[in-house]
Amino acid sequence: MEKKQLDMLVALQDLDMMIEEISEVKRLGFSAEREEEIMKAREELALKIKKPLLYSYEKLKKRYKRAIVPVKEDNTCLGCFIRLPTSLSSIGRTDTSVIYCEGCGRILYWLT
Amino acid sequence: MTNDELLNYFDELLFLPDLKAQTKDELFEEIVDQFVNVKYLRNKDIVLEMLNQRERLGSTGIGKKIAIPHGRTTSASDVMIAFGRSEQGINYEAIDKKPVHLIFMIIAPPQDENNMYLPILGKMVEILSKSKNRNKLMSAETYSDFVEIISKG
Numbered sequence: 180m181e182k183k184q185l186d187m188l189v190a191l192q193d194l195d196m197m198i199e200e201i202s203e204v205k206r207l208g209f210s211a212e213r214e215e216e217i218m219k220a221r222e223e224l225a226l227k228i229k230k231p232l233l234y235s236y237e238k239l240k241k242r243y244k245r246a247i248v249p250v251k252e253d254n255t256c257l258g259c260f261i262r263l264p265t266s267l268s269s270i271g272r273t274d275t276s277v278i279y280c281e282g283c284g285r286i287l288y289w290l291t
Numbered sequence: 292m293t294n295d296e297l298l299n300y301f302d303e304l305l306f307l308p309d310l311k312a313q314t315k316d317e318l319f320e321e322i323v324d325q326f327v328n329v330k331y332l333r334n335k336d337i338v339l340e341m342l343n344q345r346e347r348l349g350s351t352g353i354g355k356k357i358a359i360p361h362g363r364t365t366s367a368s369d370v371m372i373a374f375g376r377s378e379q380g381i382n383y384e385a386i387d388k389k390p391v392h393l394i395f396m397i398i399a400p401p402q403d404e405n406n407m408y409l410p411i412l413g414k415m416v417e418i419l420s421k422s423k424n425r426n427k428l429m430s431a432e433t434y435s436d437f438v439e440i441i442s443k444g
Contacts, residue, residue, distance in 0.1 A: 186337060189365045193341040196363040196401060197348065200409070207413050209359075210349030210386055217348050245401045247365050257368065257402070288365050290333055 185277055187228050188236055189288055192247045194221045195240070232277060239285055248280070252291040259283035292410045294418070294442050300397075300411060301441070303434040304329040305373035310394070315383050319343070319360065322373050322396045331398075334366045338398065352385025356429075357419050361397040361412060370399045370408055372415075374437060376429070393419070393428050418444040 198217060205211045225233060239246035248258035254268050255261070261282035263271075271278050271289040278287045305325060312318035319342050326332040341364045345351060352358040358381075373396040380390025395415055399408040418424050424444045431437045 186334075189334075189337055190340050190344075192401070193337070193362065193364050194344060197341070197345060200363070201348070203409050204412070207409070208416055209351060209353065209412075212349050213347060217344060220344060220347065245365075247401070249365060249368050249400060251368055257400075290366065290368050291330070 184229060184232055185286075185288070187224060188232065188277070188286065189247060191221065191224050191228065191236065192240075192245065194224065196245075236286065243283070243285060245285070247286040247288050248283075250287050250289045256280045256282060256285070256287060258285040263287070292407070292414045294414070294444055297411060297414050297418075298438060298441055300370050300372045300407075301374065301438075302329075302331075302371065305331075305371065306434045306437060307373065307375040308431065308437075310375045310377040310381075312377065312381060313379070315346075315381060318375070318377070318381050318383075318394065319396075322375050322394065325373060326371065326398065331369075331371050332366060337366045338364050342396075346384075350384050350386055352383040352387075352391050353416070353419075354385055354387035354389070355419075355422075355425060356380070356389065356392040357425065358383050358385060358391040358394045359397060359412070359415055359419075360394070361399070363399045363401055363408065365401055367398050367400040370397070370403050370411060372397050372411070376431075393425065395419075 201211050236246045254263045259282040312321045323335050323338050327335050341362045342360050345362045351360045375394040377392050380392050383391040427440045
């Protein structure tokens with residue numbers, strides 16, 4: 180259940196990053212004219228995410244721009260660069276629960 | 292950005308001169324699989340989802356046999372570029388409606404050092420706009436050949 184929620188949250192952030200850079204990408208000569216389709220996809224995806232989790236994502240996004248940050252294999256949060264306890268990483272790597280960084284409060288996503 | 296700086300984002304392990312894919316979906320799978328195989332990415336589905344959403348926005352097939360699928364994803368830690376080549380060509384729904392033969396897949400993290408992702412995209416477009424570079428890339432046999440083309444491009 181949580182795994183799917185985290186995956187959807189990550190997909191939402193990926194869409195948000197895409198939307199943010201549409202004008203720059205267009206300026207480079209790429210086709211990016213169907214903005215409304217992406218906005219619609221974002222809306223549909225957001226509806227599938229549990230409200231408290233979505234609220235937490237939006238709040239973190241407002242504060243940090245990126246609500247979810249990758250964690251490298253040495254257990255470093257790429258948001259605030261603190262080393263996370265190894266006990267967290269074994270849970271985090273399973274993607275079964277949403278884990279927040281003890282340092283900066285962002286949502287963590289393990290890369291390896 | 293110089294051509295040599297751009298080369299820092301390529302890797303021989305992501306040099307795929309003989310793609311087997313025949314469709315756009317297979318193409319994305321084949322290249323993303325390689326990212327996963329060499330352990331640059333863990334979650335294939337997240338990256339495929341991002342690439343497909345990017346295509347919904349508009350085709351990254353920029354014409355003249357070239358496609359540059361690209362995007363930022365939370366599941367990456369560094370900017371990485373894979374090069375793939377298809378001899379038979381792939382129906383990519385490119386802007387000129389012609390098959391795509393040369394593919395540069397650019398995957399970027401949410402935040403990258405010095406924010407190089409957009410300059411990289413721009414540099415790729417610049418290099419690939421020259422027909423001599425496209426022709427040479429069609430016949431590059433080894434990764435060293437490839438590096439030389441990009442370096443001099």
